Amino acid sequence: MDKKEKITKAxxxxxxxxxxxxxxISDIVKKAGIAQGTFYLYFPSKLDVMPxxxxxxxxxxxxxxxxKANSTDMDELIExxxxxxxxxxxxxxxxxxxxxxxxAQTTHIQEWENIYDPxxxxxxxxxxxxxxxxxxxxxxxSKSIAKIIIGTIESSAEQLFLYNDNHMQVNEHKNxxxxxxxxxxxx
Amino acid sequence: MDKKEKITKAxxxxxxxxxxxxxxISDIVKKAGIAQGTFYLYFPSKLDVMPxxxxxxxxxxxxxxxxKANSTDMDELIExxxxxxxxxxxxxxxxxxxxxxxxAQTTHIQEWENIYDPxxxxxxxxxxxxxxxxxxxxxxxSKSIAKIIIGTIESSAEQLFLYNDNHMQVNEHKNxxxxxxxxxxxx
Amino acid sequence: MDKKEKITKAxxxxxxxxxxxxxxISDIVKKAGIAQGTFYLYFPSKLDVMPxxxxxxxxxxxxxxxxKANSTDMDELIExxxxxxxxxxxxxxxxxxxxxxxxAQTTHIQEWENIYDPxxxxxxxxxxxxxxxxxxxxxxxSKSIAKIIIGTIESSAEQLFLYNDNHMQVNEHKNxxxxxxxxxxxx
Amino acid sequence: MDKKEKITKAxxxxxxxxxxxxxxISDIVKKAGIAQGTFYLYFPSKLDVMPxxxxxxxxxxxxxxxxKANSTDMDELIExxxxxxxxxxxxxxxxxxxxxxxxAQTTHIQEWENIYDPxxxxxxxxxxxxxxxxxxxxxxxSKSIAKIIIGTIESSAEQLFLYNDNHMQVNEHKNxxxxxxxxxxxx
DNA sequence: AATGAATGAGTCTTCATTCAT
DNA sequence: GATGAATGAAGACTCATTCAT
Numbered sequence: 001m002d003k004k005e006k007i008t009k010a011x012x013x014x015x016x017x018x019x020x021x022x023x024x025i026s027d028i029v030k031k032a033g034i035a036q037g038t039f040y041l042y043f044p045s046k047l048d049v050m051p052x053x054x055x056x057x058x059x060x061x062x063x064x065x066x067x068k069a070n071s072t073d074m075d076e077l078i079e080x081x082x083x084x085x086x087x088x089x090x091x092x093x094x095x096x097x098x099x100x101x102x103x104a105q106t107t108h109i110q111e112w113e114n115i116y117d118p119x120x121x122x123x124x125x126x127x128x129x130x131x132x133x134x135x136x137x138x139x140x141x142s143k144s145i146a147k148i149i150i151g152t153i154e155s156s157a158e159q160l161f162l163y164n165d166n167h168m169q170v171n172e173h174k175n176x177x178x179x180x181x182x183x184x185x186x187x
Numbered sequence: 188m189d190k191k192e193k194i195t196k197a198x199x200x201x202x203x204x205x206x207x208x209x210x211x212i213s214d215i216v217k218k219a220g221i222a223q224g225t226f227y228l229y230f231p232s233k234l235d236v237m238p239x240x241x242x243x244x245x246x247x248x249x250x251x252x253x254x255k256a257n258s259t260d261m262d263e264l265i266e267x268x269x270x271x272x273x274x275x276x277x278x279x280x281x282x283x284x285x286x287x288x289x290x291a292q293t294t295h296i297q298e299w300e301n302i303y304d305p306x307x308x309x310x311x312x313x314x315x316x317x318x319x320x321x322x323x324x325x326x327x328x329s330k331s332i333a334k335i336i337i338g339t340i341e342s343s344a345e346q347l348f349l350y351n352d353n354h355m356q357v358n359e360h361k362n363x364x365x366x367x368x369x370x371x372x373x374x
Numbered sequence: 375m376d377k378k379e380k381i382t383k384a385x386x387x388x389x390x391x392x393x394x395x396x397x398x399i400s401d402i403v404k405k406a407g408i409a410q411g412t413f414y415l416y417f418p419s420k421l422d423v424m425p426x427x428x429x430x431x432x433x434x435x436x437x438x439x440x441x442k443a444n445s446t447d448m449d450e451l452i453e454x455x456x457x458x459x460x461x462x463x464x465x466x467x468x469x470x471x472x473x474x475x476x477x478a479q480t481t482h483i484q485e486w487e488n489i490y491d492p493x494x495x496x497x498x499x500x501x502x503x504x505x506x507x508x509x510x511x512x513x514x515x516s517k518s519i520a521k522i523i524i525g526t527i528e529s530s531a532e533q534l535f536l537y538n539d540n541h542m543q544v545n546e547h548k549n550x551x552x553x554x555x556x557x558x559x560x561x
Numbered sequence: 562m563d564k565k566e567k568i569t570k571a572x573x574x575x576x577x578x579x580x581x582x583x584x585x586i587s588d589i590v591k592k593a594g595i596a597q598g599t600f601y602l603y604f605p606s607k608l609d610v611m612p613x614x615x616x617x618x619x620x621x622x623x624x625x626x627x628x629k630a631n632s633t634d635m636d637e638l639i640e641x642x643x644x645x646x647x648x649x650x651x652x653x654x655x656x657x658x659x660x661x662x663x664x665a666q667t668t669h670i671q672e673w674e675n676i677y678d679p680x681x682x683x684x685x686x687x688x689x690x691x692x693x694x695x696x697x698x699x700x701x702x703s704k705s706i707a708k709i710i711i712g713t714i715e716s717s718a719e720q721l722f723l724y725n726d727n728h729m730q731v732n733e734h735k736n737x738x739x740x741x742x743x744x745x746x747x748x
Numbered sequence: 749a750a751t752g753a754a755t756g757a758g759t760c761t762t763c764a765t766t767c768a769t
Numbered sequence: 770g771a772t773g774a775a776t777g778a779a780g781a782c783t784c785a786t787t788c789a790t
Contacts, residue, residue, distance in 0.1 A: 140362065140363060141356075141360065144355070145363055148339060148364055150342075151345075155337075156334070168334075169328075176335065177331070183324075184370050184371035
């Protein structure tokens with residue numbers, strides 16, 4: 001494992017443990033097992049490690065979608081998509097939090113968009129297939145719809161797993177969400 | 188104006204100018220015109236001012252909804268709601284950013300939920316009225332639907348105004364979103 | 375109970391809990407149930423409460439000596455004295471510590487001497503009685519001997535109960551001390 | 562001279578000049594000629610320098626004992642010991658005070674015991690020699706006796722030089738003390 | 749006499765950054 | 770490239786003290 005990767009892994013762990021603000025470069029290098037000065041040979045600052053981290057998170061989502069969301073039936077597919085995003089968000093709950101937080105502090109917004117693009121493409125592709133099957137209605141701008149769908153699912157996942165008040169019933173909410181998306185999309 | 192309010196106002200200004208991380212308590216008290224120690228009589232730390240700020244932001248949204256989103260026609264109402272959230276997010280773009288960033292750093296998640304509750308109630312109320320008019324379909328859990336709607340609109344607003352890549356057409360996206368919500372909700 | 379006494383009691387508790395350095399006037403007034411400013415009506419500073427505290431400690435020792443150290447046999451009396459100082463030091467272990475610490479920080483040394491005087495007098499008196507009985511040898515300066523005796527017993531008590539390393543056998547050490555004093559004093 | 566030693570020396574000077582409470586880390590580093598942050602590489606806080614200081618004080622006593630207290634006659638040896646402790650306490654009066662004050666504020670009591678051990682050993686060794694010469698009586702626990710002797714001498718020195726009321730005649734008191742110890746120890 | 753909110757000078761402490769090795 | 774001791778600027782935070790009520 002090269003130094004850059006070592007630092008990224010150590011940064012993830014440290015951010016998860018302490019939060020971005022309280023994490024120090026000293027913590028990171030200690031965990032990475034390298035010298036204080038070495039960090040600066042690879043990253044100019046703490047926050048510049050964020051894009052690499054976001055990249056990793058999205059790869060997990062995409063891999064999981066490829067594996068688990070492949071039904072040709074739109075009703076089923078929507079449920080599978082919701083399940084994947086919910087599962088990943090739940091499993092990487094803290095990692096998600098820090099990505100959202102980290103991005104709001106960086107100037108890497110543009111990179112963030114680029115990182116998300118493949119996910120929007122994936123959805124758009126599925127929508128097109130659904131339209132060909134006659135299961136999905138026509139859209140003026142299917143890229144927008146893709147973004148809306150992802151936004152809808154992710155905001156629910158956030159409410160449930162990041163800002164969870166423990167009063168919300170996960171399954172009940174999920175069923176409403178799936179129903180909501182089905183009606184909004186289907187022909 | 189009491190000291191707590193003074194501090195909150197000053198904190199908003201300071202956070203907007205410098206960002207949360209770079210803002211110092213020293214900056215805030217200078218702007219508030221109070222002594223360094225006085226800050227600590229009201230808030231234990233910089234981030235503990237965030238809930239008050241979030242409160243204020245939500246009040247703006249609620250006031251704006253009351254004023255501008257009062258159609259009895261569900262199609263129109265949805266567009267009005269989207270407009271309000273879009274307008275407020277656009278206008279208070281930086282304030283929104285800092286709230287999202289700030290919350291991810293605090294442990295005030297529970298408070299955050301309490302702050303948002305009146306907004307969910309507002310939507311739920313409108314949904315019930317729509318159901319009585321026969322314009323809106325029945326839901327198992329209308330609170331969930333309210334949260335989904337807000338999440339959907341806000342995530343779009345975020346994508347457009349906070350993480351905007353400048354490639355998205357605002358109006359086109361908005362129209363898709365309105366359409367999306369109408370279909371998802373209506374009978 | 376008047377305010378001054380209230381403050382003294384509260385100061386003792388606070389010093390015991392937090393140590394003198396870390397104890398704040400704010401802590402003391404909170405415990406005393408009075409206002410911040412009220413403290414300054416009775417004491418100019420935190421350390422100026424110390425003499426009152428020392429006074430209280432010595433009263434306990436003197437009362438205990440009067441009650442428990444009254445044998446007319448010098449051998450027995452010495453053991454009783456040692457027992458009393460040991461018992462009091464053990465029981466008021468923390469109070470003792472803070473008195474020793476507090477005195478080194480105050481400028482109330484003179485007061486401290488005055489406070490201890492009755493104790494030296496008590497010992498001197500007993501020595502004179504012993505000399506009349508023919509049990510005690512003659513001294514050039516019996517006040518000095520009184521101070522030496524007290525110093526010897528107290529330093530042992532400190533070693534045992536304040537700076538105790540848990541390796542010293544209390545009884546064995548006490549027996550040596552009693553024997554040591556008996557031989558040093560007796561005819 | 563390494564940094565740790567530099568800091569210790571500077572701390573001694575600073576404590577002597579200002580007292581422990583009023584001495585600041587800033588004072589210490591200025592005197593040591595190092596940066597503020599460097600202090601924290603060697604000591605976690607101001608009071609954690611105390612054991613090093615105590616160490617140094619004891620070395621002075623031991624060196625002085627080795628040099629000046631080496632008579633084979635017990636009567637003479639006792640007087641030499643008393644002289645040494647009196648001289649050192651008088652000369653390092655303020656240093657002594659601050660050690661007593663500092664230790665009472667730290668949690669380094671165990672270290673304190675370890676620091677004193679060589680002194681107790683020194684005395685014990687002399688007692689054994691005296692027993693072999695037939696000048697000293699037998700003890701059940703000679704370690705206890707060593708501690709009692711040191712305690713007796715030091716408490717006298719404290720009374721005379723630290724908490725001195727200026728009414729005590731040093732020589733007269735010393736003579737009584739020497740006599741007291743001779744009788745208590747000798748066969 | 750009593751209050752307690754407000755003060756702000758003064759410290760402690762952290763930590764990104766450097767640079768001689 | 771790698772190191773890590775040293776730096777010192779920068780901020781957080783405390784708390785004795787004041788004073789209008």
